[in-house]
Amino acid sequence: xxxxxxxxxxxxxxxxxLATGCAFSRSVSKSVSKSVRTISESSSxxxxxxxxxxLYDSDIxxxxxxxxxxxxxxxxxxxxxxxxxLEYGITDWEQxxxxxxxxxxxxxxxxxxxxxxxxxxxxxxxxxxxxxxxxILAGYSF
Numbered sequence: 288x289x290x291x292x293x294x295x296x297x298x299x300x301x302x303x304x305l306a307t308g309c310a311f312s313r314s315v316s317k318s319v320s321k322s323v324r325t326i327s328e329s330s331s332x333x334x335x336x337x338x339x340x341x342l343y344d345s346d347i348x349x350x351x352x353x354x355x356x357x358x359x360x361x362x363x364x365x366x367x368x369x370x371x372x373l374e375y376g377i378t379d380w381e382q383x384x385x386x387x388x389x390x391x392x393x394x395x396x397x398x399x400x401x402x403x404x405x406x407x408x409x410x411x412x413x414x415x416x417x418x419x420x421x422x423i424l425a426g427y428s429f
Contacts, residue, residue: 343375344389351393354409361409384422387413391426401427 350371354364368390372380380386390413394404404410404427414420 339375340385343371343377344385344392346371346374347386347389348393348396351390352397355394355397355399355407359409361412364409365412384418387419387422388426388429391423392429394423395427399427 347368350367354367368380368386372378372386377383377386394410399407401424404423405414410423413423
C-alpha cells in the first residue's frame, strides 16, 4: 500500500516537471530513489522477485507514457530509465529485453503509433539498435 502511494506521488512529481518543462533533476531523482529504497527495504518481505520485476516493468511503462507526452530529450529519458533501474537494483537495464518490452507498452499506452515512435527524437538512441528496436516493437504489439 505504501509503495503504491509512493509510486503515485513520484509519477505526479515527474508529470508536474514534464508539464512545466523542467528537467527531472538528479537531486529529485536521488531523493525519490532514497524514499523508494527506504520503503522497499521496510516491506521487502511483501514482494517476491517476480513481483518486484513486475513493479519495475510497470514503472518503466508508466514513466515512458508520461515522457512520451513531453518535450524532453533522449538523454533525459535515458537518465530517467537508469534512475528507475537503480531504484530496483538493476545495473544492466540496457541488456534487459523486458525493459524494452515495457518501453514499447508505455508508448502504446501513450497512444503513439509505430510511425510516431520511429519519428520521436527521444526514442532514436534506442531504435537505432536493432535488438532494442525489435524488443520495443514486441512490447508495443503485446
